[in-house]
Amino acid sequence: MSIKSIIESLSFFSALSTQEVELLASISAIHSYSSDYVLYYEKDESNNLLFLIDGLAKTYKIDKHSNEIFLYYIYKESLISEITDINDETLTSFSNVALVEDSQILSIDYQQFKKHFLEKNLLCLELVNEISSRSQKIESLINREFIFDSVEKVAMMLDADLDMFNKLKRHDISLILHIQPATLSRVLNRLKRNKIIDIMQGKVTILDTIALREIGND
8 A cells, every 4th residue: 555545544644635645645654563673762762753554562661670561552543652742843752662563654754744734733633632542541551550459450451452351361461460360360260250251261251341340440
């Protein structure tokens, strides 16, 4: 697909006219990367606004003991770059971002994007929505790390991202939620015993969505 066709396929840019899409394509490039490729590291500066066209990325930090602290996933057709101040001429990353799957990235010259789009009030609402979505992920992260107990953490992940839960190994889920594998097993068995979930061949299905969400809202 051409850059123009790819841009037209992304809902973020659906409000643009044909001429505006062509202008955006002229300041953009498409890149393909393999899984495990690190797009940028914490505090890196970039002149490009990145969108994930296809694939999966994760954001994470490294603690003082060199342990990886998982933050959240970035799914296809989502903004990758972190914008803290729209007046800045460059973008500074808050965390490390690495690809979990082979992925395709749309890279846009940020200064030109500001000049031809944001300063003309184009795509401002879409950008605000993306930033708001990122803020909600940070809020969920804070709840997960500092407020929720192990049962609430598991219930939240099952409700928010069942497909990813079933895709990952239990060990990886434990690392993401910062709980012990044995604790994860006990929680899953408890939810199954209470007929909130079922587990068949290692895959979880939700039997009672309302009960599952009530756990996370306690």
